[in-house]
Amino acid sequence: MAILAQFDLVKPKYPKVDPRMEGFYSSTAYVNGLAEAHAGFIWREVNEDQKLLDELWGEGYLYTLSLWKSPAALKDFLYKTPHNEFRLRGAEWFLPITKPRVVMWWVDDDHIPTLHEAHDRLQLLHEIGPSREAFDLKSSELSIALC
Template sequence: MAILAQFDLVKPRFSKDDPRMEGFYSSTQYVNGLAERHPGFIWRESNEDQKRLDELWGEGYLYTLSLWKDPEALKDFLYRTPHDEFRRRGPEWFLPLRGPRVVLWWVDNNHFPTLEEAHEKMTLLYEIGPSLQAFDLKSSTLPAVIY
């Protein structure tokens, strides 16, 4: 059985100790708790590897790497829980990115994705667009076509 891997990349507008970021950093534990209590949530990487993230994307980024039952469960968490309020505030805290900032892909239910895997999937999404190997929230409900 396959489950959904999700990777979200953001670049903060300001340093962590800047008062304008306080709303984001003070809510992180609360929002992570919302996710972890959601019925569609499976796993979230909690030992974030900032050094490896910097090597793959450059300095200054933050990320979330998680597993969900399916796209509908992830969308329910993102848009129909208090998380949505924080999501809408994203432009206050984060710079727009040139490419995609979220990538989704299917993994076996006993697989835990890595930053390297997320980088590969994000690169695929950026270079060729949504596919069976890497897609985004908008394309997660499109019918699968195999050529």
């Protein structure tokens, strides 16, 4: 059975200690708790590898790497829970990224995705566009048809 791997990359506008980032950092545990309590949630990386992240994308990025039961479950969490309020405030805290910054792909239910894997999938999405191997929320319905 396939489950959904999801990777989301952001670049903060300001250093972590800047008061303008307080709203983001003070809500992180709350938002992570919302995700973990969601019926569609399976797993998220909690031991983030900042050194590897810096090597793969450059300094200053943050990420989320998680597993979900389906694109519908992820969309429900993103848009129909209090997470949506924080998502809508993203421009306050994060710089625009011109390349794709969110990627999803299907994995076996016993597979835990890695940061290297996420990097490769995001590159694939950027280079060839949505496919079964790398897609975004907009193209997630197509990925289900190809599954």
